[in-house]
Amino acid sequence: GAVVSQHPSWVICKSGTSVKIECRSLDFQATTMFWYRQFPKQSLMLMATSNEGSKATYEQGVEKDKFLINHASLTLSTLTVTSAHPEDSSFYICSARARTSGNGELFFGEGSRLTVL
Amino acid sequence: GNSVTQMEGPVTLSEEAFLTINCTYTATGYPSLFWYVQYPGEGLQLLLKATKADDKGSNKGFEATYRKETTSFHLEKGSVQVSDSAVYFCALSGGQKLVFGQGTRLTINP
Numbered sequence: 158g159a160v161v162s163q164h165p166s167w168v169i170c171k172s173g174t175s176v177k178i179e180c181r182s183l184d185f186q187a188t189t190m191f192w193y194r195q196f197p198k199q200s201l202m203l204m205a206t207s208n209e210g211s212k213a214t215y216e217q218g219v220e221k222d223k224f225l226i227n228h229a230s231l232t233l234s235t236l237t238v239t240s241a242h243p244e245d246s247s248f249y250i251c252s253a254r255a256r257t258s259g260n261g262e263l264f265f266g267e268g269s270r271l272t273v274l
Numbered sequence: 275g276n277s278v279t280q281m282e283g284p285v286t287l288s289e290e291a292f293l294t295i296n297c298t299y300t301a302t303g304y305p306s307l308f309w310y311v312q313y314p315g316e317g318l319q320l321l322l323k324a325t326k327a328d329d330k331g332s333n334k335g336f337e338a339t340y341r342k343e344t345t346s347f348h349l350e351k352g353s354v355q356v357s358d359s360a361v362y363f364c365a366l367s368g369g370q371k372l373v374f375g376q377g378t379r380l381t382i383n384p
Contacts, residue, residue, distance in 0.1 A: 163317070189370060200363065200376040201318075250317050252372070263372055265310075267317040 159185045161253050163266035170241055171274055177237045178269045180251030186231040187253035191263065192224075195248040207234050231256070241273040276301045276368045280375035287354055288383050295349040295378045297338075297364035305366040307331075307340050307347040312361045312377075321349075321362070356382045 160183040170176050180190060189208050193201040207213040207228035215221050223245075225237040234253075238245050248270050252263040281296040299307065306325045310318040322331030327342035336351045347364060359382045364375040 191372070198377075198379070200374045203371060206370060252318075254370075263367075264320075265318040 159253075159255055159264040161187075161251065161264045161266040163249075163251055163269050165269060166267060167270040167272075169272045169274065172242050173240055175237055175239045176241055176271060177235055178249055178251075178271075180234045180236070180253070180266050182232045182253045182255075182264070185253075185255045185257075185264075187234075188231065188256045189254045190228055190234040191252045191254075192226060192234070192236050193250045193252070195250060195268075201250060204236075238271065241271070243273045246271055246273045276305065276366055276371075276373045278364050278366055278373055278375035280362075280364050280378050282376075282378070284379040284381060286381045286383065289356055290353045291382075293349070293351040293354045293358075293380070295362055295364075295380070297347045297349065297375060299345050299347065299364075299366050301345075301366055301368050303368060305368040307338070308365045308367065308372070309336070309338055309347070309349050310363040310365060310374075312363065314360070318363065354380075354382050356384055358382050 162181045164179045192204045195201050204219045205213045205215045207226050209228050209231050213226035228234040250268045252265045277300045279298050308323045309321040311321045312318050322333040324331040324340035330339045338347050338349045361377045361379045363377045365372050
């Protein structure tokens with residue numbers, strides 16, 4: 158099946174620094190990628206949708222300047238958490254839809270756990 | 275708008291018990307329905323799906339039937355195993371986005 162890989166799988170950083178998380182589709186071209194945030198014992202909250210070559214569409218309440226999303230190619234999207242603070246600590250998950258997907262199926266990365274000290 | 279409601283957890287069962295996790299949805303049009311599973315410390319994996327009314331998705335002993343008349347997609351398994359312990363998410367796809375339920379944590383005791 159289609160594989161989506163995230164890197165790093167976990168990261169610890171100091172408050173005020175920026176962290177970049179990569180999401181790659183390894184064996185297919187992803188026209189659309191989604192970024193989610195998951196709080197402990199809660200569901201996934203969609204943060205933004207990114208289409209290759211265009212600006213990301215952010216969900217209501219998500220700060221665009223805080224969470225920078227770049228989808229530079231059909232196999233790579235990045236999420237940068239700028240000036241991270243402890244409240245940004247969370248599990249971030251990306252998913253990707255294949256160019257040929259017709260029924261909405263998404264393929265998920267394994268997630269990246271961010272801890273901000 | 276589209277929404278998904280799952281039965282609240284956590285759910286704790288003994289090995290070989292019968293499992294049902296309820297899921298109902300609200301949607302315009304004809305969405306596709308999914309169950310995803312998340313094992314501890316991992317991302318989501320697609321468990322099964324159904325793309326139209328009366329379709330039955332099945333995988334690893336789990337089943338769910340797309341019921342348009344009751345707007346439901348309940349997950350069932352006849353005999354659970356300890357390795358089934360995970361969080362299960364019901365989801366629907368309407369347009370570009372995938373909408374998730376709140377997740378149900380399942381623990382199976384030996």
